[in-house]
Amino acid sequence: MQELGFELSFQYKEGLDEAAVAAFMKRFAADAVEPNDMVYGGCDEYGFICLAHRGSVSEEQRATVDGWLKQQPELAGYTAGPLMDAWYPDQPVNVKV
Template sequence: EANGLGYVGGDDFGLVCLQKRGSVNEEQRAAVEAWLKGRSELTGMTVSPLLDVWYPEKPINPAK
């Protein structure tokens, strides 16, 4: 929350999103991943590539 991010989901699956209009960037994604890796209470986790929650089938920043 201190970074303007929020979690939506449950124990098995969730999304980290901005708390305002806009998109999470790769630096924020990496910061969340590093934070999660430092949590000893987690038995495992997977951080996906960035995705658009409205259009998850469309790639983010596709290669040109």
Template sequence: MRARTYKPDAKRSRRLRKKLRLGEFQELGFSCPVTLVGVLSEEANDALLDRFLAEAIEANNLAFGGGWDYNYIVRWEYRESVSEEVRQKVIDWLRAQPEIKDVHPSPLTDAWHGHDE
């Protein structure tokens, strides 16, 4: 079965754009893989992840899926996008952590229809 692709320039009704989360209903998110300084113990990794979730994700009303090397971050609220300001807050928080060597953030991308757009 072929995956459906959605042409951004196709004419659609407002109801359909909302249902497909296109146009004015598009939702944006981003990925932010990191390189750790070294191999962390299980306790140190859990502590870093707990701090990240509490201070960078939940504090900004975001949702996080994945791990350190592959992840995606979106808004927790229904039908809202991550703003550039909030994206930068998460990146700054990650860069401030001594356990993290490098941060590789993506630009804001379409959270529903692929990360290549």
């Protein structure tokens, strides 16, 4: 069974200090990731989101994170990649019919 997640990268506004980035990452985990039954692995510039237990991140969960990130004043930009195989990223995503 395939388990899906997605990559994230963050670009911060110029002049944002380390404390503000750390506060953003803490808020990101508490407000966007953990309440939606997901985990984030990575650093403050890029990482990967997957489900907090066996299974796949849904397109709705990905859209929730995307919507939350759009509202964050610390970010100059970000990239939320498409859902992909969390274990074998080069494998195509199996489409359920």
